[in-house]
Amino acid sequence: MKSxxxxxKEHENKEMLRFITCGSVDDGKSTLIGRLLYDSKKxxxxxxxxxxxxxxxxxxTNEEIDFALLVDGLQSEREQxxxxxxxxxxFSTDKRKxxxxxxPGHEQxxxxxxxxxxxxxxxxxxIDARKGVLTQTIRHTFIVTLMGIQNILIAINKMDLxxxxxxxxxxxxxxxxxxxxxxxxxxxxxxxxxxxDFIPISALKGDNVTNHxxxxxxxKGKSLLSYLDTINILNNNNFNAFRYPVQYVNRPxxxxxxxxxxxxxxxxxxxxxxxxxxxxxxxxxxxIILPVNNIDNxxxxxxxxxxxxxxxxxxxLNNELDISRGDLIIKKDEIEPKFNDSFxxxxxxxxDQSMQKNREYILKIYSKETTARVDKILYKKNINTLEKQxxxxxxxxxxxxxxxxxxxxxxxxxxxxxKETGAFILIDKLTNNTVAAGMIVGDAxxxxxxKTYTDSEIALNEYIRKFYPEWGCKPIEDIK
Numbered sequence: 460m461k462s463x464x465x466x467x468k469e470h471e472n473k474e475m476l477r478f479i480t481c482g483s484v485d486d487g488k489s490t491l492i493g494r495l496l497y498d499s500k501k502x503x504x505x506x507x508x509x510x511x512x513x514x515x516x517x518x519x520t521n522e523e524i525d526f527a528l529l530v531d532g533l534q535s536e537r538e539q540x541x542x543x544x545x546x547x548x549x550f551s552t553d554k555r556k557x558x559x560x561x562x563p564g565h566e567q568x569x570x571x572x573x574x575x576x577x578x579x580x581x582x583x584x585x586i587d588a589r590k591g592v593l594t595q596t597i598r599h600t601f602i603v604t605l606m607g608i609q610n611i612l613i614a615i616n617k618m619d620l621x622x623x624x625x626x627x628x629x630x631x632x633x634x635x636x637x638x639x640x641x642x643x644x645x646x647x648x649x650x651x652x653x654x655x656d657f658i659p660i661s662a663l664k665g666d667n668v669t670n671h672x673x674x675x676x677x678x679k680g681k682s683l684l685s686y687l688d689t690i691n692i693l694n695n696n697n698f699n700a701f702r703y704p705v706q707y708v709n710r711p712x713x714x715x716x717x718x719x720x721x722x723x724x725x726x727x728x729x730x731x732x733x734x735x736x737x738x739x740x741x742x743x744x745x746x747i748i749l750p751v752n753n754i755d756n757x758x759x760x761x762x763x764x765x766x767x768x769x770x771x772x773x774x775x776l777n778n779e780l781d782i783s784r785g786d787l788i789i790k791k792d793e794i795e796p797k798f799n800d801s802f803x804x805x806x807x808x809x810x811d812q813s814m815q816k817n818r819e820y821i822l823k824i825y826s827k828e829t830t831a832r833v834d835k836i837l838y839k840k841n842i843n844t845l846e847k848q849x850x851x852x853x854x855x856x857x858x859x860x861x862x863x864x865x866x867x868x869x870x871x872x873x874x875x876x877x878k879e880t881g882a883f884i885l886i887d888k889l890t891n892n893t894v895a896a897g898m899i900v901g902d903a904x905x906x907x908x909x910k911t912y913t914d915s916e917i918a919l920n921e922y923i924r925k926f927y928p929e930w931g932c933k934p935i936e937d938i939k
Contacts, residue, residue: 473551473556475555477578478581479561481575489561491668492546495669498669499669546560561575573896579608584596584600592631601646605805607878609694610654610690614658615628616661618666618675619674623666625675669682701790702724703723704786707720715775717774719773726766727774729744735787735788737870738786746762746775747762747772748773750771750773785828796872804897804899806896809892811855814833817834820887820894824880829869836860838850861897865905872899883899
């Protein structure tokens with residue numbers, strides 16, 4: 460019994476690594492994940508038996524096991540041999556726990572790929588050794604870097620189909636590095652570093668996936684699994700200022716008012732002075748309380764002195780203030796957020812319906828919701844050529860730099876500095892669909908919308924101005 464408890468505690472304390480696999484169509488993303496699960500012995504016998512049976516029906520690997528079927532769960536994916544939805548898989552080794560997002564390769568599913576990249580620490584981009592760097596390679600590299608993923612592993616797959624040729628491997632490395640130099644200059648971030656590594660593999664045959672390949676003895680680096688187990692995750696988010704979005708106001712009785720949420724950045728302790736946005740009111744932390752479900756049999760004291768990033772807590776203050784869901788609490792003497800009713804952002808359009816300028820959408824950032832409109836498209840990014848283009852609207856999967864105006868001032872940080880308070884989504888008011896995801900990259904001045912008046916409004920205004928000048932009505936020429 461004690462050994463089981465020790466094992467569970469060891470597993471609980473393992474570091475978690477989230478990564479995505481992406482690449483062009485048929486580059487072998489799902490096959491790679493299936494091979495990882497199979498070779499690390501994370502597949503049950505009944506799952507393996509089912510995959511062997513379905514290989515005969517859907518498989519594309521002759522008589523060998525089609526490991527992609529372990530990941531592609533939709534019937535349409537199995538029939539077409541492609542990934543459509545984002546498939547999440549979990550496994551662990553002695554050193555780390557992993558959450559894998561297998562993302563689609565087709566351009567039409569770019570929004571699915573961006574969704575998978577939004578929470579990842581590392582991106583594994585597959586390149587077919589026979590084809591080299593393709594348009595989709597550029598597209599996916601741009602998206603993962605735009606989403607702030609700094610660790611990129613280029614897995615050059617299907618080396619078995621090019622006779623494990625080292626020269627082809629080196630050629631693709633040069634192609635990719637040349638492409639990335641141009642891409643880096645087109646990103647809106649100037650202070651983010653990227654770490655790029657290359658591994659030659661054959662996902663189907665298992666070369667360099669979990670063990671070193673005897674077919675590529677010229678490669679002296681790590682296998683893919685060893686790389687994942689040992690890589691030091693590069694993270695530019697060294698943002699340590701305290702950020703606490705209020706999610707819920709807990710008011711069970713007249714004697715208690717607590718503000719519930721999760722600390723996204725920094726630390727807090729009892730006695731610290733805090734500041735609330737948007738009111739700019741200040742107060743002092745009176746109590747920090749853990750959720751009841753975190754307390755074992757309610758025997759432990761839920762009141763703690765300190766709390767830090769990723770902890771869900773309830774805060775009480777030394778005096779009662781008007782605080783509600785969506786307010787942001789910071790430490791008084793730390794870096795303050797930007798506070799404005801307009802900003803510039805990189806926007807990825809998710810919806811089948813085109814974007815409409817000056818149409819009102821719901822903007823959600825951390826726990827805050829407000830009304831927003833896209834005032835101006837500064838440029839649209841041509842992912843194939845990395846050029847900037849003029850645009851009047853945005854269509855499905857388009858990426859653009861835009862200026863967004865809000866109905867009120869809100870607190871935010873730039874995405875480059877802090878993802879948690881620098882990322883947002885746009886929601887259609889009528890359909891409730893998430894139509895876009897955005898990363899704040901700059902401040903801006905809100906545009907003034909000139910109101911257009913109907914003929915009847917102008918006529919009424921002229922009548923009032925003529926017969927009731929004491930009402931102080933504006934002259935008609937001012938509102939035409």
